[in-house]
Structures are given as structure tokens and as C-alpha cells.
Amino acid sequence: MTNMLQAGAEWLSDVTKEHAGNPVSYAQGATVVPVAAVPARTSRTENDVGDVIHVDVERRDFLIKVDDLQSGGTPIVPAAGDTITWVRGASTLTFEVLADGEEPPARESDPFGVWWRVHTKLKGQA
Numbered sequence: 001m002t003n004m005l006q007a008g009a010e011w012l013s014d015v016t017k018e019h020a021g022n023p024v025s026y027a028q029g030a031t032v033v034p035v036a037a038v039p040a041r042t043s044r045t046e047n048d049v050g051d052v053i054h055v056d057v058e059r060r061d062f063l064i065k066v067d068d069l070q071s072g073g074t075p076i077v078p079a080a081g082d083t084i085t086w087v088r089g090a091s092t093l094t095f096e097v098l099a100d101g102e103e104p105p106a107r108e109s110d111p112f113g114v115w116w117r118v119h120t121k122l123k124g125q126a
């Protein structure tokens with residue numbers, strides 16, 4: 001018997017990827033894989049030190065389908081130090097994968113293991 005909830009989750013993930021996914025490049029070492037990623041939670045931290053220094057940090061989660069994140073048939077498990085490059089309009093944004101507090105750099109985002117939730121920090125913008 002087919003698990004209806006799992007089938008529904010997989011269908012919903014395909015629809016979400018199609019309508020909310022953005023083309024990005026996921027890089028792990030020398031391996032670069034084009035995938036569709038759904039931007040998820042975003043937080044910004046602003047710190048003013050005196051009247052001189054202003055630090056603005058953007059942290060963003062991306063949802064990437066587990067089945068899409070592979071190279072030559074070999075699954076890629078997101079790890080700290082990997083990068084996600086996203087061309088958004090006229091800007092190219094590079095995000096570094098890293099742990100988020102007590103959480104690892106990435107984790108399954110649903111009970112069926114359809115999505116990775118990848119934690120990142122904005123590394124640079126061109």
C-alpha cells in the first residue's frame with residue numbers, strides 16, 4: 001500500500017520547486033551542481049559600534065530537494081564551507097553553508113526526507 005502522505009509530500013515538493021524554486025549553483029569543493037532552491041527563512045543582524053562601524057549579516061535557509069543534490073548519481077550531503085551562488089536580478093549573491101546554533105549545516109526539512117534545509121550566511125555580493 002502506498003503511503004498517501006509521502007506521495008502528497010513528494011507531489012507538493014515538485015509543485016513548490018517548479019513555482020518557488022530559483023536556479024542556483026551548489027558547490028562542494030570542485031563539484032558544482034545546478035539545482036533549484038527555494039529561499040526560506042531569512043534573518044538579518046545589524047550591529048552599530050560607535051558611529052563608525054555598521055555590520056549587517058544576512059542568514060538565509062534554502063530548501064533543496066534531496067534527489068536533486070547529487071553529482072554523477074552520487075548524493076551530496078551539504079557540509080560547512082559549501083557555497084550556494086544565486087543570481088538575483090543584477091546581483092550575484094554567494095552564501096556559505098554553516099551550522100546554525102545547535103543545528104548542523106543542513107538537516108532534513110520534512111518527515112519523509114524530501115527536502116534539505118540548508119543554513120547559510122551571505123558571504124558576498126557582486
